[in-house]
Amino acid sequence: MAVVFLDPIGIGNRLSLxxxxxxxxxxxxLLIAGLRT
Structure with a gap:
């Protein structure tokens, strides 16, 4: 059984991933940059 990444917004499996x-x-x-300030 192959593992497939879901495509919730219809743009393709690869692009969604x-x-x-x-x-x-x-x-x-961004979180790390925010914690440094």
């Missing part, structure tokens, strides 16, 4: 990973990394960076 890329955006989700980007959001996780981006928000983590």
């Amino acid at each position: 890329i955006l989700a990973i980007g959001a996780e990394v981006g928000c983590s960076v």
Whole structure:
């Protein structure tokens, strides 16, 4: 059984995964930057 990343907004599985990973990394960076100020 293959593991498939869900496509909740209809833009494609790969792009949804890329955006989700980007959001996780981006928000983590912004949180760390905010804690340093």
